[in-house]
Every structure is written in structure tokens, then in C-alpha cells.
Amino acid sequence: MRLLHTSDWHLGRSFHGAGLLDAQRGFIDELVRTVTERRIDVVLIAGDVYDRALPGVDVVALFDDALVRLRNAGAQVVVSSGNHDSATRLGFGGRLFAEAGLHLRTRLDEAATPAVFERDGHSVAVYALPYLEPRMVAERLGVAAPGHAPVVEAALALVREDLAERRAASAVPVAAVVLAHVFAAGGKASTSERELGVGGLDVVPVSHFAGFDYVALGHLHGHQELAEHVRYSGSPLPYSFSEAGHSKGAVLVELSADGLRHVERIEWPAPKRLAVLRGELDALLGDSALAWAEQAWCQVTLTDSERPGQAMERLRRRFPDTLVLAFEPEGRAEGAPKTYGDRLREAEDPLGVCEGFVEHVRERRTSDAESRLLRDVLGAAAAAEVSA
Structure with a gap:
């Protein structure tokens, strides 16, 4: 069975004031193309479908269109809610939509109820943990310690209990996949993610995910492999200049009767490059090697000893999509x-x-x-x- 792990779509987000809706339509085109060409059975979305709890009408319409296209391409879809989503709004109609191949998991009491898929003499149980805010769920989970790690551990204990019962009752092998929207230990953050907690209380040990065939993580926007079976897909688009070096895409996961069979990184072309430029204004404007940045979104840090006049206007004559300008003088001339x-x-x-x-x-x-x-x-x- 082939699953495609995605997360952090952040539909409706802007990039330093630049609208991204067209770029998000573009990555959905790539997603549907990948599903069709690679014959994906199930698409996983590990939280943060939307960028805010009350998305715009056009943003909701884009997600609706994406779901229809994915189903028409032959894939079922499993969605969990992230810290940017409204769990109640995203989960509306979940029981009804499951009949049409859309499996929504946005409530704690759904975490241990998997979406189950059958194929080639084995089954795959996909457990999708919604984002678990400790202050909201700790009491229900019987957790006294603060932070995300204890509540995730308690929720996964419920998952393991259900999985053990299913495997004991099943006549065929049952592979287990977990979706979780967390900050896992060892993950590298970028500046576009919202902090889940302070003082290290948001960090979840990777060891909490032992025993599952694959763990599809969401929240961090860079693709990362924390273990062979524990990965972040990363966001499908860059959402900050700290992601300038990222490649974007998804993770293809193949499961068989023996468990995890193959994991492959799928890359999608960037709709627009990011340029992080640093130097004196005249040097940047005259550097022929920076011709590529004329078509990129630019973050510029000027190092002139004295702030140049009309710096943004002059930069935008050559780099019209300069979005961020900072000044960090590296030396002061005599008389500065x-x-x-x-x-x-x-x-x-x-x-x-x-x-x-x-x-x-x-x-x-x-x-x-x-x-x-x-x-x-x-x-x-x-x-x-x-x-x-």
C-alpha cells in the first residue's frame, strides 16, 4: 500500500505580505500529479491545513477543490488538525465524510479510532492524533506532569491498546501508521512555525513513537528524518526566509504485510526562489552574479557603515520583490x-x-x-x- 505523507499546508498564508494562494494552487497541482503518477492509495495531512482558525472563503474553497481532485485521482485522505487549525471547524461532518473517503481526526476521543485500509492480504491502521494542547486534554488523559510529552505519551498508550486488540483479532497482518503534530526531539525549527510551548515543555522524545511502522509528523516546516520510520514531510511551500535552503515536497511510504517496505522523498518545484542577500548596497546592485535574484523574493541585509538613502527604492529597481530590508553596519567610516x-x-x-x-x-x-x-x-x- 502506498501512502503520501504531507503536512503544514497553511492554506491562506501570506509571505511577508505577498499572497500565496496561486502558489498553493500550484503545489496542489503537483500533489494531484504525484498521486496519479505514483498510484497513491492514501494521502496523509499531519495538521495545519489552514493558517488560521477562521480561513477565508476562497481558502476553504481551495481545500474543498483539493479534496475532490484527490478523491478523483483514486486516493483516500486522512487529515488531523494542527495548532493553527480550528479543530471543531475542520472536523465538521467527519463521520459522514468518512463514507466518501475523507477521514478527519480532530478530537482526542478519535485518536485511538483508526482509518483502516485493506490491500493485498494485509491492512493498514492509520491513527491520526490531532494537536493536543496540554492544558485542554491533560485531565482527560489522567496526566499530571506539564508539557506536550506526557499528553502525547498518554494518547499513544490508547493507540497501542487499540492496535493490540486489532492485531489479535485480525486474520491478516496489520501495519500501524501514526500522524502527530508535535515538536519532536532532534527536529530543527524555522522561523515560520508558531511555538507550542516554552522552556522545552513542547519537546516530545522520538522514543515515544517506538513500535509503529511509520510516524508521519507535522509542525516543523523542513523535511527531516528523525528515524527510519519517523519523519517530518515539511511544508509544501517555504513560509519564511529561514527556509531558503529547503527542498519542498512530500514523503512516499510503502507498506506491505511485513511492515515498512520503502520510504522515498518526493520533491516539488518551487514556484519562486528565495534570496537571502547581504552586503553593501552598491556592491549588491552591481554584482552580475546576482541576476538570478532579480526574479526571487529577497531578504536583504545592508552592511554599509552608514544607512544609504532611499535604500528600498534603489534595491527594488533591480530586485523588485525585495520583501525584507535590514541594516547591520559592519564598520563605521571616519566621521560617521x-x-x-x-x-x-x-x-x-x-x-x-x-x-x-x-x-x-x-x-x-x-x-x-x-x-x-x-x-x-x-x-x-x-x-x-x-x-x-
Whole structure:
């Protein structure tokens, strides 16, 4: 049996203000193409279908279209809710939709009720754990210790109990697949994920997933292999510049009567490249090796000793999709602006204080014209105060 592990679709998300709905339609095209060409039996979505609890109408329509296309391509679909999803809204109609091949798992009491698929003399039980917020489920699971690890361990104990009963009663081998939306120990985060907890209380040991044939993880946006049978598929699109080096796609999993047979990384082309550029403004604008970045989304860090004027405007003439601009001076030239504290200590008159503030905020010295303007404004204020 062939399963395709995906997660973290984040439908409706933007990228530093740039809309991604067209790009998300594109990855769904790739997903459907993969399902068709590789004859996928079941598509797994390990949480964060949507980017927010109340997705827009067009976003819901996109997910609806994706589900119809996947079913028409011959695959059934198992979906669990993530920390970005509204579990109640995503899980609406779940019992009815199961009859049509869409298996939704968004509630704790569904975690130990698998979607079961039969093929070639064996069956596969897919247990989909929704995102488990410890404060909401700890009491129901009988857990006293804080954090995600104890509640996930308790939920998996219920899964193991059900699995043991099924295997004992089954006339054919039963492979077990678990979906979980967690921060597993050893996983590498990117800046586009929302933290699940603080102080390490969100980290779940990989050892909690021992004994299952495959564990399809969601939450972290980079593809990662924590064990042969425990993996993150990663998000299908990059959602931060920290993912500039990622390849995006899904994980193809083959199961047989003997358990896990084959795992393969499936890569999908990126709709737009990400460029993380650093250097002085004039050097970046004149570097012919950066021609590829002219068609990319760009994050630029300027290292000029003094903040250049109209930096964003000048960058966008060459790199029109510059979305993020930062300044990290790597050296100050002789005569460069002093710190605001230095200027305040040295200022002998109100004009010096004002010039120091402008230079501190803008990281560039005031021009002669700007100094004259400040002098005129201060003079007018002083005259008004006297006349009052």
C-alpha cells in the first residue's frame, strides 16, 4: 500500500505580505500529479491545513477543490488538525465524510479510532492524533506532569491498546501508521512555525513513537528524518526566509504485510526562489552574479557603515520583490554618525539634540538642508514661546 505523507499546508498564508494562494494552487497541482503518477492509495495531512482558525472563503474553497481532485485521482485522505487549525471547524461532518473517503481526526476521543485500509492480504491502521494542547486534554488523559510529552505519551498508550486488540483479532497482518503534530526531539525549527510551548515543555522524545511502522509528523516546516520510520514531510511551500535552503515536497511510504517496505522523498518545484542577500548596497546592485535574484523574493541585509538613502527604492529597481530590508553596519567610516547617547552628551544646543535623534533613528547624518530646516523649526518654536 502506498501512502503520501504531507503536512503544514497553511492554506491562506501570506509571505511577508505577498499572497500565496496561486502558489498553493500550484503545489496542489503537483500533489494531484504525484498521486496519479505514483498510484497513491492514501494521502496523509499531519495538521495545519489552514493558517488560521477562521480561513477565508476562497481558502476553504481551495481545500474543498483539493479534496475532490484527490478523491478523483483514486486516493483516500486522512487529515488531523494542527495548532493553527480550528479543530471543531475542520472536523465538521467527519463521520459522514468518512463514507466518501475523507477521514478527519480532530478530537482526542478519535485518536485511538483508526482509518483502516485493506490491500493485498494485509491492512493498514492509520491513527491520526490531532494537536493536543496540554492544558485542554491533560485531565482527560489522567496526566499530571506539564508539557506536550506526557499528553502525547498518554494518547499513544490508547493507540497501542487499540492496535493490540486489532492485531489479535485480525486474520491478516496489520501495519500501524501514526500522524502527530508535535515538536519532536532532534527536529530543527524555522522561523515560520508558531511555538507550542516554552522552556522545552513542547519537546516530545522520538522514543515515544517506538513500535509503529511509520510516524508521519507535522509542525516543523523542513523535511527531516528523525528515524527510519519517523519523519517530518515539511511544508509544501517555504513560509519564511529561514527556509531558503529547503527542498519542498512530500514523503512516499510503502507498506506491505511485513511492515515498512520503502520510504522515498518526493520533491516539488518551487514556484519562486528565495534570496537571502547581504552586503553593501552598491556592491549588491552591481554584482552580475546576482541576476538570478532579480526574479526571487529577497531578504536583504545592508552592511554599509552608514544607512544609504532611499535604500528600498534603489534595491527594488533591480530586485523588485525585495520583501525584507535590514541594516547591520559592519564598520563605521571616519566621521560617521555617533551614537544617540554620544550626541546627547555632547550636544551644546537644541539643534544638536534634534540632529542626534534624527541620525539615531535613520542611521544617517542630517544633510545641510535638513539641518537648516531643523534650525528654522526650532527658531519658530522659540519665537512662538516668547510671544506667548
